[in-house]
Amino acid sequence: MSGAPNIAAPGAGIGRRGRLWVRAALLPVLTVVAALLLLWYAGAVWMNAQWTRDQAARAGTEVTLPLLLQDTLSQERPLLPAPHQVAAELYDTVIAKAVTSKRSLVYHAWITLSATLLGFAIGTALGILLAVGIVHNRAMDMSVLPWAIASQTIPILALAPMIIVVMNSVGVQGLLPKAVISAYLSFFPVVVGMVSGLRAPDAMQMDLLKTYGASRSQVFWRLRLPSSLPYLFASLKVGIAAALVGAIVGELPTGAVRGLGARLLSGSYYGQTVQIWAALLMAAVCAAVLVGVVGLLQKVVLGRMGFGR
Amino acid sequence: MSSVVSAKNLNLTFDTGDGQVQALSCVTLDVARGEFVSFIGPSGCGKTTFLRCVAALETPTSGTLSVNGMSADEARRARAYGYVFQAAGLYPWRTIGRNVSLPLEIMGYPREEQRRRVKDVLQLVDLAAFEGKYPWQLSGGMQQRASIARALAFDADLLLMDEPFGALDEIVRDHLNEQLLSLWARTEKTCLFVTHSIPEAVYLSTKIVVMSPRPGRITDIIDSPLPRERPLDIRDTAEFIEIAHRVREGLRAGHSHD
DSSP states (O other), rough: OSSSSSSTTTTTHHHHHHHHHHIIHHHHHHHHHHHHHHHHHHHHHHHHHHHHHHHHHHHOOOOOOHHHHHTTOOOOOOSSSSSHHHHHHIIIIIISOTTTSSTOOHHHHHHHHHHHHHHHHHHHHHHHHHHHHHHHHHHHHHHHHHHHHHHHHSSSHHHHHHHHHHHHHHTTTTHHHHHHHHHHHHHHHHHHHHHHHOOSOOHHHHHHHTTOOOHHHIIIIIIIIIHHHHHHHHHHHHHHHHHHHHHHHHHHHTOSSSSSSHHHHHHTTTTHOOOOOOOHHHHHHHHHHHHHHHHHHHHHOOOOOOOOO | EEEEEEEEEEEEEEEEEEEEEEEEEEEEEETTOOOOEEEEESSEEEEEEEEHHHHSOOOOOOEEETTTTTTTTHHHTTTEEEOHHHHHOOOOTHHHHHHHHHHHHHHOHHHHHHHHHHHHHHHHTGGGEEEEEGGSSSSSSHHHHHHHHHHHHSSSEEEEEEEETTOOOHHHHHHHHHHHHHHHHHHEEEEHHHHHHHHHHHHHHHHHEEEEETTEEEEEEEOOOOOOOOOOGGGSSHHHHHHHHHHHHHHHHHHTTO
């Protein structure tokens, strides 16, 4: 090879494009983050000021501006904790604690995630099965979707305790009841998406297979299922976020001691707002990672299948 | 000569939102083995509907229709015909080779046989080098050729084509017409071909069926005196122009009714 760079080589030019991308995308993102942080700090000072003033009045001292700033951003139980307090709590519970510790947020996040993933798997399987039934059976077509829609109008907060109690009474505890609540929330987008997806092939595609004398199962495996995948992935993104919400909600009414929901609950019992915010941020990170993983899978699978070219 | 398609007094009425539409009215037609028959006429004249009846994708309201001596639906189940639609309709997730083998898989041909037939038939439409490529890597004309290969892959000796080149530009179309003729000469299939284009119909056919709408009916059947061997410049001969003229007259006569 000569010393000149081979511009046709795979990966050539990515470096420059990468830098351009950084300049084009990173700056606006950082600007927005900085603005949000500033707003957050201002909000913390404003919301926590009353407590500082009350304390000062009780002690008979004067509140100066530097004192106000210092105190509002370092209270132990602030109405709104400052970003650095949440960051410190996150550092303490994520990095400083061993992941096996009951005080580690990673440990709690994993408890919630395992219920989320199990629930998501159950919900997805159920959603796909229902969609296949709806598309192939006229009676199911007429009857299932209204019930599925009705199921989503019931507030999950009202339903979750009942599911936990009923399953507990038949001796099922722990992961499964939470996973059921997760599945309850995540099956719905999958049903709706898959019904559209399985019906995506147009009349011409269906006619073509009819001219071959294809059976229903041949039509399903060779045409309907592959055609439905773009719809399925779009639904899975919604479904996995819903599954996480379901798992957290499933931890709330049970007085659970483990999981992100339990952290939220105990935080609110004891006024540990910093702990609540840390758990919320952790849940947000989990959701982002889950949706991101599904998105990546979507890109790879659909790309390989030649969709969207 | 035996009759491949035989229609007698075929009628088909569609029920639409605002009343009944007579898509086919008293259509009587015989197609002999090895013929190339074009159906030409304005939209709504029933040419596509007739083709779909032959394919048993529509059911006539009355009249008799036999395909290979059977009812149309029996012929469909006996896989008597290959159907080429206006759009290629290739599966984006399959390579060209696997798209062509789709009907073979469905009909349960053995693996080895599938592979052999795909090779042969891709050779026939000049796409042998593209077996491993995906549809998006091919031009529109090549995709349509692949869809013709797909219709030829199994042993149907009847080829039904519904404006297969309608969405392609003139130059590609001329080229494909030439290829289609040589394909027809080599495979000795019977072809039913729906088109909007007068030159295309005259160039390809041994028989031209002129149709007109409201109700959809046949107004003229022209047996072409052109030889089977047809270079593209046959379109400049007096004979060709005369037939084209007769087709145009037939189309105009159909229109004067409304």
